[in-house]
Amino acid sequence: MGNTAAGLKPLLLPAVVAALWLLSGLGYSVLVNDGRLPAAFTALVFPDTLPIRAQVLLDNSGRVLVAGLTALAVAAAALALLPAPGRTGATPRHTTFLAAWMAIALAAVAGSAVLGTGLVLADWPMARKAWVFTTVSPVLLTGAYWGVAWGWLPALVSLTSRTHDDDALPPERRMAPQRGWSLGAFVLFSAAVLVALPLTARGDPSQPSPEPVATPTPEPTVYGAAPVGAALSEPDPLWCTGEEVEPSIGGWDAATGHRAAQITLRNTGTRSCTVQGYPDLDFESSDGWVMGITAVHGGSHMTQDAPVEPVTLAPGEEATASIGWRGTAGAGVVRVGTLLVAPYSGTQRQELEADIDLAEPGFLTVTAWAPAG
Structure with missing residues (x-):
């Protein structure tokens, strides 16, 4: 032992x-x-x-x-x-x-x-x-x-x-x-x-290696602008809702780096309604991404703000507001491709195709609603 x-x-x-x-x-x-x-x-x-x-x-x-x-x-x-x-x-x-x-x-x-x-x-x-x-x-x-x-x-x-x-x-x-x-x-x-x-x-060389499985690349999630902006006050029953109007954009103008355009809002409903104050605006790129651009109330080098007064629109009548900005988006820079417009913040926005040479972060001015013409 x-x-x-x-x-x-x-x-x-x-x-x-x-x-x-x-x-x-x-x-x-x-x-x-x-x-x-x-x-x-x-x-x-x-x-x-x-x-x-x-x-x-x-x-x-x-x-x-x-x-x-x-x-x-x-x-x-x-x-x-x-x-x-x-x-x-x-x-x-x-x-x-x-x-x-x-x-x-x-x-x-x-x-x-x-x-x-x-x-x-x-x-x-x-x-x-x-x-x-x-x-x-x-x-x-x-x-x-x-x-x-x-x-x-x-x-x-x-x-x-x-x-x-x-x-x-x-x-x-x-x-x-x-x-x-x-x-x-x-x-x-x-x-x-x-x-x-x-x-x-x-791994074991005697065992066959598994065939690679192709996994599809998921589509990127695009975060666009909200369809309804945050309500700033309780809406008046007489105000035009986003579903009762149809916006359009035109009147493009440019001079020495400054730009301007006009937004027209037409009453397509069956009743008379009122627009008052400033439009609710938001912006998306051509790819659908929301952009960091601020709409500032007032006039610009090429636009003049109107008095803030109620504008009553009978069916078929129109109101207008002007936007102004300075072009900042050169070639190859992401720029505004869609403008979202509502009569006021808190109601449905509608999309307008608009090629605006404005890059983020940036701002443009917007005037108050006024009777068309």
Whole structure:
């Protein structure tokens, strides 16, 4: 029984190294997904030794294999780099401990280099050569930090796994067989990682790849102007509603960069109704998008505002209002393509096709309703 325990002692160190390596990576993923601790703080306590995410590992047996092989490669490297035991009492225990700690840190860097190389091969060929360093550098730094932050635990275990029989051997024979099979195991596990990780990332080549499914590009949602403007006051029953009138635009004029046009509102209903104050206007581009243009009450360089008075329209009669602006939309600039007109804000607007060379943000002036002519 004692011989069996003594024979298993050398395996204690690699088992602890592999377990701690996996524990650190899994702990990082669990805490980051939990979200209650900052990722930077989590990485200080649990270095991210498994950059192939832990939640993905559970759904992919190939990546579970890669994670395990990486841990075994780090463990084998640690056993191969571990300093040979000196004669009994010849080497201070703290020196042996520090040497073992350094060996485990170097083993972590070696295992990280294997993992980083596998990640590069899985993504090869990369679009930019600099991405090779972007992929490998964080993995190497994480491995080195893990060796410093966690490597002291396996180093303590290495002190307990040494036997007096090792001390009794001559220096040239100490750990020679152990180093041989440990180095061989490291090379074997590393080769397996370099082969398995690219295959896992690319999928099983023996399985036919699914045919790509063409997804139609959805039509963009066009946000036009509201069909009814916000009511500024309670409408009077005598006022003309948007359904009782028909607007039109004409009387285009231009001079020295200034522009003007006239809006005509005709009573198409069966009763007399009244328009008073200023028209309700809004603007859309030729593609139907609402535009950020403001209608300002008053006259302009080419228009003159009328007194604000009630205008009663019998069926078939008309009222007019003028708009004025300065042309700001040159070639290739989005400009007004549709003018929306209502007798007042709060009733139905109607659309008029109108090519107005006005870009957003911008403004134009509009005069009050007046009797036609």
